[in-house]
Amino acid sequence: MSCSAIFILDLKGNVIVSRNYRGDVDMSCIEKFMPLLVEKEDEGLASPIIQNGDISYTFIKHMNLYIVSVSRKNMNAVMMLSYLYKLVEVFCNYFKDLEEESVRDNFVVIYELFDEMMDFGYPQTTEGRILQEYITQEGHRLEVAPRPPMAVTNAVSWRSEGIRYRKNEVFLDVIESVNMLANAQGTVLRSEIVGCIRMRVVLSGMPELRLGLNDKVIFQQAGAARGRGGKGVELEDVKFHQCVRLSRFDAERTISFIPPDGEFELMSYRLTTQVKPLIWVETVVEKHTHSRVEYMVKAKSQFKRTSVANHVEVIIPVPSDADSPKFKTR
Known part of the structure; x- marks a missing residue:
């Protein structure tokens, strides 16, 4: 209703x-x-x-x-x-x-x-x-x-007609984040990857785009994985923008769509898999006299030497009344 x-x-x-x-x-x-x-x-x-x-x-x-x-x-x-x-x-x-x-x-x-x-x-x-x-x-x-x-009143309610650009461009970004749960001994209990595909479209007229996915990608639907035989990447909780033609996707496994103008999220997904932490953090807490607490934090990277991590932040929760912190780095 x-x-x-x-x-x-x-x-x-x-x-x-x-x-x-x-x-x-x-x-x-x-x-x-x-x-x-x-x-x-x-x-x-x-x-x-x-x-x-x-x-x-x-x-x-x-x-x-x-x-x-x-x-x-x-x-x-x-x-x-x-x-x-x-x-x-x-x-x-x-x-x-x-x-x-x-x-x-x-x-x-x-x-x-x-x-x-x-x-x-x-x-x-x-x-x-x-x-x-x-x-x-x-x-x-x-x-x-x-x-x-x-x-x-058009079937394509997300895009206006008569759009014109001197230069036609399409930008695509795949953005993924890792969620992980570990116990006190450092054993990973659960891990998943949450991702989305974001696009910025600068195209004239009413263009129809097609985005193909790797054959190893399998989509989970109605509790059962659908796709071709063999071991593949199983995506869950897949959500498409309304511009995607779902009937064509079900038949051909090709994402076909007339995109909105500007920036938008084409699809989002979740992948439950065993992921090794990119940066492993170990913490030792020692409580001293006179309400003094000492934190020793070790961060170890576990990705390839050719890769670089930018804008890394390590957040250390401390009591709300903590004052006069002192830091030592190695």
Whole structure:
């Protein structure tokens, strides 16, 4: 089912802005949200979805605000959570910082965005760059109302038509981070790689790009690995940008897409595998008299000599009342 209403609340649960899309719920039902949330937190059962009778509350917290979706039963929970995060992203594009003060200062624009981003409870245009082409904070000053871009009614809602550049370029970055859990003896208990592919596209017109992946990459879907035979790299939690043609990817294992203009994240993924720590840190803590504590920290690199690590930071947690630190390096 779809969304019935959207509310933006302050930390006390007071309604700042609301939009009723379907008229099938009593708008006063939001008064029960904050008591239900406090009750769930006290019971240790905090969840982004709260069910009360035939009403479902789906919410996220951002800064000093709660953004809450209210709907009947059998709601698509994942769709609504994705929409709420996208709503925050669009608001941040408009107001830089989304907080209570910026919401109160921009009622008109927020109501316009509510109407454009959702229709009768179903998400519509959610690309901030497209919305900014015809919903502006100075819109009331224009003598002629701006005409919505073709992208709003086009199948490619994330890219405007008529884009022209003198020089066509595409930049691609693969960004990966390693998450690791080790015990006190130094044994690695769990390790994973979290990565994403980011692109910056400077292309004219409506280009269609194709990105091929190594045959050794296997995608995990519905709990079972799908791909060609043999041992390969098994990617999990793969998420694509909406521009990717998923049907063609399932058939050909080729990422085909018409990219948005500028910077965007094409895909993200997670890889659970045994990874040797790039930098191994050993720590010995000695407590002396007169409230003096001595930390001996050893850092050892475990990557190839030809590689270089830049901007390395070692964070040492100390008591909040620690004072007058002294350092010795070797």
